[in-house]
């Protein structure tokens with residue numbers, strides 16, 4: 342036993358069926374074909390490096406499964422989370438579109454990077470609401486591709502995360518409300534001030550730009566496929582906020598692997614389980630109230646509607662994880678289990694791994710999730726120490 346404390350809850354999605362085809366409506370949103378040019382572009386950005394896929398063999402032995410793969414996004418582009426891929430890519434797409442709409446031929450992202458349109462883009466402002474990581478990506482993209490940036494954060498976003506966005510020259514505005522309120526304020530201010538909202542969540546009347554954000558995440562998934570060298574995992578545990586990254590994981594692997602795709606398990610905080618509740622209700626429903634959780638990136642009360650389109654019948658299991666599991670799992674990764682690699686993982690990076698460990702160590706959950714000693718489990722460590730002060734506190738607690 343690894344002595345990770347905590348509890349899980351589980352809802353098996355009655356709509357999931359491994360024989361279901363990946364439909365055309367989903368392909369319109371996200372597909373392997375649509376992902377290809379995205380990956381080609383992102384891999385040309387300055388500082389691009391594939392992130393590591395660790396095989397945690399000793400951990401796998403300890404929890405009696407065949408392998409645990411951990412995709413470590415903690416170093417992604419120096420921004421320390423997979424979110425670097427989405428927001429910045431969507432900023433580039435918006436700027437390309439604007440230049441094309443002004444009568445020029447659509448420039449390549451490389452031309453934007455070379456600063457060829459800086460003059461024209463100087464007065465353009467992109468904006469969003471964020472828990473931290475998405476905003477950091479938008480701010481970085483705005484600086485890299487040459488436009489202005491205003492970011493809205495809610496009352497619980499740490500000072501460290503705020504400063505990280507300011508470091509990319511973004512104006513950062515803190516509000517008194519929660520995440521969903523910051524989304525609404527960013528949206529209304531953008532309408533008033535003619536800013537372009539680049540959000541990682543979609544909602545009625547705002548359904549286009551988040552498609553590019555989610556497509557950006559596929560660069561990480563393409564890396565995983567090449568790193569697995571032909572192997573297909575049996576299970577994926579992925580953490581859920583608004584469902585964007587889960588929908589990328591779901592759609593990309595469903596399109597790529599069809600019926601052989603892994604069993605997909607989405608893991609959320611107990612107080613912010615909008616995906617699990619939506620599955621139970623059979624339609625998107627919101628969690629209201631405090632959304633209190635240490636897992637800041639997952640403190641979302643409303644599902645992204647685009648994500649839900651893919652997740653509704655693509656996710657096999659919706660789980661929640663208790664707060665007390667988070668810091669011990671971060672500590673386990675920081676120390677490295679046995680001979681396994683040591684990894685710096687933030688609070689929102691570990692829920693998938695924590696849930697996999699707790700489930701594999703419980704006969705009830707092994708049965709519920711079909712985990713056996715042959716299972717090859719993939720988890721995505723979606724962030725590193727994105728708030729270094731908090732990280733140190735948690736791993737030394």
Ligand SMILES: Cc1ncc(COP(=O)(O)O)c(C=O)c1O
Nearest residue numbers: 474582583584585586638723724
């Ligand atoms: C580190 C990290 N992991 C996971 C997520 C969840 O992503 P999504 O909101 O797309 O479900 C977030 C969201 O901000 C995040 O920052």
